[in-house]
Amino acid sequence: MTVEERIRSDIEARVHSGEWRPGDRIPFEHELVASYGCSRATVSKALTRLARAGLIERRRKAGSFVADPQVHSAVLEVPDLAAMIAARGEAYCWKLLDRRVDGAELLVTGVHHAAGRPFCLETRTIFLAAVPEAGEESFDTVSPGSWLLGHVPWTRARHGIRAVEADAGQAALLEMAAGKACLLIERRTWRMDAPVTLVEQLFPGDRYDLVAEFRPGAS
Amino acid sequence: MTVEERIRSDIEARVHSGEWRPGDRIPFEHELVASYGCSRATVSKALTRLARAGLIERRRKAGSFVADPQVHSAVLEVPDLAAMIAARGEAYCWKLLDRRVDGAELLVTGVHHAAGRPFCLETRTIFLAAVPEAGEESFDTVSPGSWLLGHVPWTRARHGIRAVEADAGQAALLEMAAGKACLLIERRTWRMDAPVTLVEQLFPGDRYDLVAEFRPGAS
DNA sequence: CTGAATATTATGTCTAGACATAATCCAGAG
DNA sequence: CTCTGGATTATGTCTAGACATAATATTCAG
Missing domain, CATH: 1.10.10.10 (Winged helix-like DNA-binding domain superfamily/Winged helix DNA-binding domain)
Structure with a gap:
């Protein structure tokens, strides 16, 4: 020491x-x-x-x-979903539902599956101005989240977390009843003030549990 | 510079x-x-x-x-509810519903109000072994969260965030329909490995929006 | 007494160098 | 050829001291 x-x-x-x-x-x-x-x-x-x-x-x-006791704050781990599910020993798979380009934006929709069941419905916008290479990717086997992690460094992110009720379309894709409570995570990511991506992830309330651990003065 | x-x-x-x-x-x-x-x-x-x-x-x-791009992680701000509501310019008030001692545990239930409407249903356990002074507090005007903030330093906290549906009792207290989606935040706090408090806060899904901001390498 | 100039003091930043430690490279032994 | 022991090298930690800066305390003029 x-x-x-x-x-x-x-x-x-x-x-x-x-x-x-x-x-x-x-x-x-x-x-x-x-x-x-x-x-x-x-x-x-x-x-x-x-x-x-x-x-x-x-x-x-x-x-x-x-110092006076700090404001409550916690480090929220938002790991790569594929890695997270693999760590739990469950089979992971990504199913692309839709992919289209609208001007300078690439819109991707798909479902993450864990152990054969739908686990997360993802709606993503990728801003091609910041990530032109993404236009070449099909995203039919690799989820945009995993791909972006390895290709684009980001400098700022903002998360919003809400509870919402699944509408009929969402419920069908997640194989659950409509109106059930879901956790909605919205994440915007920037790289030097240029928007990189905007993603909404919808999790069935009973299949996901976000955890944040904090140790203040974690020197 | x-x-x-x-x-x-x-x-x-x-x-x-x-x-x-x-x-x-x-x-x-x-x-x-x-x-x-x-x-x-x-x-x-x-x-x-x-x-x-x-x-x-x-x-x-x-x-x-x-370094390789870091795992996604974000600093989650969980401010004092009273301070947060005051910052939005709304009237804040805490209404105590129940307070009782069960062995070495103090159980407190109450509702946080913002602008006259119920905003958060809180169920809290305070471990008197770590915070004996809490036994003297009535918590009828000050919420246990605000009180603890100023009285007990904590060294570790763990948050769980889930989406749940309000049951009839919860819905009545929050003045909302039963079965609606709610954000449930569970926080356990320790001080040097001794449990300090365990709190469950239930927010109507449409009245609360947790936000986490992150800047990696925020040197 | 009040207000301004000055001295004091603790932190903030930096230098030029020392030795420790760990990872790598390379030469020589087998 | 492989393996082992040293030489090399970049980082890790530290020292003893310097000067800068900001906040306080004190002194002095009005």
């Missing part, structure tokens, strides 16, 4: 245990230098990282303080 | 623009030292931060490489 790690984990432990409470001042850098017998650069690196993780707040001249 | 920031943003720009593709080697540290005319510590700090953000991968002896 490096000196920097030791400093960090000592401070984390004191904050998490409640020994140092939000607003408390933690030792000055020069005090930590003295007690750990290391150089200031090492202490500073440890504090910088804790500050970036949101555990402490540093103020010039005043010192460093335990 | 500091030298470190300049190095970082130059590399980010080259990766995001596609000039350097996943797998490409980026210049060695000593080359960056030469081209920026700075010390190795500065270059190393920049690369360390890019590596932590997942943009590059560093390998001893081999150099640093542009």
